Amino acid sequence: MSAQPDEPVSRVRMSWQDYLDLHEQPEKSRAEWVAGEVVVVNAPPLFGHGVATVRLIVCLTSHLPDLHVVTEVFLRLPRDRVRLSDVMVTRTRPPDGWVTEPPVLVAEVLSRATRSEDTLRKSTEYAEGGVGQYWILDPELRTLDALGNDGGGWQVLAHLDDDRPTGEVEVDGVRVPLDLEQLLPP
Template structure:
């Protein structure tokens, strides 16, 4: 017999007791994420630092946990995000960030590559970057006519980002201590 997983609204999700777990809500389903691995944290910190140094004043940079809530059954926490200052709300963002970044981990790989990608594309997140620490590969997805166009940068290849602002990213440098 198959069990039906209950689907929550944001209000029900917000009412859950705070037990210290890192939780997200995707299509009404609660996702509990384990603590990130060392390479994940190094890459997220380095990427945050690069983006923060290059940012424009009206485009603040945040790191997880910081909620993007595109509908009443979804609350995602990209590892790093850039948004428009005027879009900030009390509980994070309801409007799409200019950039969402996910650092892949074995436990979240499928949801980052598939489920979150679909949500980000469908809700109009202009740029979505996915970093694979194991192979130092950065996948860059940018909206063109409502669909993501994908480019990949490996190891020492240089990505000169223009969205959401100009910044130089070299995948292998994201793993430097």
């Protein structure tokens, strides 16, 4: 598989078996599967993306100790899709490592390379797949949008920005306080 370094995201036609074989190559293991195409992000995440991801995981783990908070785990979705979110919260641990039951929550930390993939394509797929909540943390715009699935679409549960940096969202019956300044330090 050849990725174009000047393109933020590459799409390559590939069989399901070839996709599974990719995961034997660690440098290619972050590839997603979308209806016969492998989606590869060519640019590694920047430092701020990593910091925001870790801080979001710490926040969720500390408030949701009875749930599983993970990063970059395969999520099988309807219509022949496999996605890797930045953060996922599940009630149970999947026996084979691939999440097939709709997660309680999926979060993406936006980057320039994946902004449209995360906000347009994945958003629709997550809603159709029954994901309970979709959180979009944007380090560049300094926002957090927590969205709830209303049966195939999203409704805003909370919107945080520098003018309104705190709030809370109920996740699986637990109130999770949010502070944008803790998630995205200046």
